[in-house]
Amino acid sequence: MSSITLETHADRSKMEVSDEVAIEIRDMNKWYGAFHVLRDIDLKVYQGERIVIAGPSGSGKSTLIRCINRLEEHQEGQIIVDGTELTSDLKNVDKVRSEVGMVFQHFNLFPHLTILENCTLAPIWVRKTPRKEAEEIAMHFLEKVKIPEQALKYPGMLSGGQQQRVAIARSLCMMPRIMLFDEPTSALDPEMIKEVLETMVELAEEGMTMLCVTHEMGFAKEVANRVIFMDAGQIVEQNEPEEFFNNPQNERTKLFLSQIL
Amino acid sequence: MSDMSYVRSEMLPERAPPASQIGFVGWIRANLFNGVGNSILTILSLIFLWYILSALLPWIFAPTWNSGSLNECREIFGADGGHGAACWGVIRERWVQLLFGFYPEAERWRPIVGFGLLFVALIPVLFNMISRRMNWVLLLAVLGLAGLYLGGALGIIAGLLLLGAAGFVGFKAFTTSKEDRAAEIESGAKRLPNPFIFSAIYPFIAPWLLWGGSIWLPVGAALGFVVGYFAYRFLAPVVGSLAGLIIAVLAALIWWLLLMAPMVDQLDALFTIGEGPGAENLLALEPVESRNFGGFMLSITIGVVAIACSLPIGVVLALGRQSDLLIVKALCVGFIEFIRGVPLITLLFVASTLLNIFLPPGTNFDIILRVLIMVTLFAAAYMAEVVRGGLAALPKGQYEAADALGLDYWKAQRLIIMPQALKISIPGIVSTFIGVFKDTVLVSIIGLLDPLGLSNAIRADQDWNGVVWELYGFIAFMFFVFCFSMSRYSMYLERRLRTDHS
Numbered sequence A: 001m002s003s004i005t006l007e008t009h010a011d012r013s014k015m016e017v018s019d020e021v022a023i024e025i026r027d028m029n030k031w032y033g034a035f036h037v038l039r040d041i042d043l044k045v046y047q048g049e050r051i052v053i054a055g056p057s058g059s060g061k062s063t064l065i066r067c068i069n070r071l072e073e074h075q076e077g078q079i080i081v082d083g084t085e086l087t088s089d090l091k092n093v094d095k096v097r098s099e100v101g102m103v104f105q106h107f108n109l110f111p112h113l114t115i116l117e118n119c120t121l122a123p124i125w126v127r128k129t130p131r132k133e134a135e136e137i138a139m140h141f142l143e144k145v146k147i148p149e150q151a152l153k154y155p156g157m158l159s160g161g162q163q164q165r166v167a168i169a170r171s172l173c174m175m176p177r178i179m180l181f182d183e184p185t186s187a188l189d190p191e192m193i194k195e196v197l198e199t200m201v202e203l204a205e206e207g208m209t210m211l212c213v214t215h216e217m218g219f220a221k222e223v224a225n226r227v228i229f230m231d232a233g234q235i236v237e238q239n240e241p242e243e244f245f246n247n248p249q250n251e252r253t254k255l256f257l258s259q260i261l
Numbered sequence B: 001m002s003d004m005s006y007v008r009s010e011m012l013p014e015r016a017p018p019a020s021q022i023g024f025v026g027w028i029r030a031n032l033f034n035g036v037g038n039s040i041l042t043i044l045s046l047i048f049l050w051y052i053l054s055a056l057l058p059w060i061f062a063p064t065w066n067s068g069s070l071n072e073c074r075e076i077f078g079a080d081g082g083h084g085a086a087c088w089g090v091i092r093e094r095w096v097q098l099l100f101g102f103y104p105e106a107e108r109w110r111p112i113v114g115f116g117l118l119f120v121a122l123i124p125v126l127f128n129m130i131s132r133r134m135n136w137v138l139l140l141a142v143l144g145l146a147g148l149y150l151g152g153a154l155g156i157i158a159g160l161l162l163l164g165a166a167g168f169v170g171f172k173a174f175t176t177s178k179e180d181r182a183a184e185i186e187s188g189a190k191r192l193p194n195p196f197i198f199s200a201i202y203p204f205i206a207p208w209l210l211w212g213g214s215i216w217l218p219v220g221a222a223l224g225f226v227v228g229y230f231a232y233r234f235l236a237p238v239v240g241s242l243a244g245l246i247i248a249v250l251a252a253l254i255w256w257l258l259l260m261a262p263m264v265d266q267l268d269a270l271f272t273i274g275e276g277p278g279a280e281n282l283l284a285l286e287p288v289e290s291r292n293f294g295g296f297m298l299s300i301t302i303g304v305v306a307i308a309c310s311l312p313i314g315v316v317l318a319l320g321r322q323s324d325l326l327i328v329k330a331l332c333v334g335f336i337e338f339i340r341g342v343p344l345i346t347l348l349f350v351a352s353t354l355l356n357i358f359l360p361p362g363t364n365f366d367i368i369l370r371v372l373i374m375v376t377l378f379a380a381a382y383m384a385e386v387v388r389g390g391l392a393a394l395p396k397g398q399y400e401a402a403d404a405l406g407l408d409y410w411k412a413q414r415l416i417i418m419p420q421a422l423k424i425s426i427p428g429i430v431s432t433f434i435g436v437f438k439d440t441v442l443v444s445i446i447g448l449l450d451p452l453g454l455s456n457a458i459r460a461d462q463d464w465n466g467v468v469w470e471l472y473g474f475i476a477f478m479f480f481v482f483c484f485s486m487s488r489y490s491m492y493l494e495r496r497l498r499t500d501h502s
């Protein structure tokens, strides 16, 4: 596994965790057919937390965060996001989705739209923001991820790192309260990993609630306030990064850490 | 070790490619005569081409344009020259019939105007580089020319006025640059209406022009859509979108089936002068019966309607086939598989004979309308599968990204999925279009006088008994022009929609 060292040290002083609950997952279980992927998941995420989820391949990390914006449906238990429970009621689902941003491993930009259109699409059609205003917001976030000059290009003309930053900007344009990242850097070259991670660090410094599946342990140490280790569909261990890396308790965690560090 | 290290001291400048690569001679050498084998092939092909053309060209350029019958042609060429030269007199004498069938001569301006307006209606749909104002120039010009063609004091005055307006708008469009115009609009200048308005009303104008009758019929038909739209607009927020849609469709149906006819009668009465058989409706065109339709006019009518309707229906069917709703899915799959499993000719026979048996006696369901429905459904089934191919080619991530941004199903389909799926399917879609357009000749089998049906009728004339190649050649050429245009357009569209490196 790669271990990119971040050049800038994240300024933890700005990352405040409030005691307001952003996400609450209670006794959640999920099956794919007969396969029990997520087992008795209990998790409380407070506003402003930066959580890194780690674990071996197939342990259910992606499935867990995809349940939070209902890209996957859970069968048992409760998921409550910002006070809205995810049920089969589409209204609730839409409400949660417009408050939760998601960044994918393969960016999933819309190739037929320009960068700017990628960023304004959801604000215009979901939030009903006037086009002019949506474009201003989009340019603001594109500046923030440092690629305003690419606004009129198409995704296919950008490098992987640039595309991933656009994907982050696209999510931010919806003004989400929570951001989910599913291995945002694992399809990228080392040089590009750095630029994407730096964008994410900045986001954390602004107090965004983040859930991040990643193998970038440097990022976890710098930014996370909590690391969750999953294996076989269960949360095996969670702790502050310091403790988690230096003093793992569970055997599986120890094994995992010895393999990747 | 030392000869392994190398440091370039000077960067190389850019050079022009070798002379053999550029210019006409270079091209010929590189493409036609590179090597012995290729040279032999090139020479053989040239000989073959010469052989074909030396037989074909004299046949085509035969001076038989003015002949009045096959016998006259034979006289021009000597009795034995039966197939030594084309006998083009048949095209000169019958081309109008090949284009219009038995459409009454006095009314032929109507299909011509309809055809001209078709292009005006299509241009904003097909091309987006042509400006709003140029669209209106074209529209005004077509209408103006129609006025002049019609003649009469009124026609000429109206025609000149319209042409003048076209010239005025065109002049302004040419004299103000794009940037100036953008600035004018920015500072609040009034824009011309969106030309899509005309594209939207064209489907109501065209049948009126072709079949004639009261103008209130197309107006009433259009109002049905308006009724449905408003019903949906106001009810959907209250009762939900699916129920709203159903109510809207019902409202439109009620309008069409129950309310429209009385309205049309009332309005017709209002605009009719005189009474009894001599009465004249001011706002009606002379009705033309379907059996007088024929020739390319018929092919184009069927082709355009089938093409225009099959795409949206095909999209809906493709989406239905992917639906989670079991009944919707079963209906769509059943429809697609049934229609694809049956030859078009069978469907056409059903349209021409069987439908009459099922319909209540006395209903006169126009034969062309029946054929239109069958051909459209046939094309739609194929279209659905082509579109499904495009949908299947889209990565799952596109759906997930749309979901994650909070777009609902219809918005995701409209803004994300369909634009990409249709773009992927352009070659298949256009192949289907071309296939449908060519299949329109099958209607000759059920007795409609499409170009092929007419060619049989023409050959039955004793003047032209025995003329084959000229007629079929002409028909083939006309079809080729249309199909080749579609094919070129699709290539243009693919190039325009390319969004990777450029």
Ligand SMILES: Nc1ncnc2c1ncn2[C@@H]1O[C@H](COP(=O)(O)OP(=O)(O)OP(=O)(O)O)[C@@H](O)[C@H]1O
Pocket (backbone or CB within 6 Å): A032, A035, A037, A055, A056, A057, A058, A059, A060, A061, A062, A063, A064
């Ligand atoms: N749509 C699906 N249908 C059936 N099984 C699935 C599906 N998606 C994932 N799985 C299975 O569920 C398990 C958990 O998958 P998940 O993608 O959540 O793992 P992960 O922890 O994200 O792994 P990775 O690090 O490789 O991304 C895996 O065993 C996978 O094979």
Ligand SMILES: [Mg+2]
Pocket (backbone or CB within 6 Å): A061, A062, A063, A182, A183
């Ligand atoms: Mg995963």
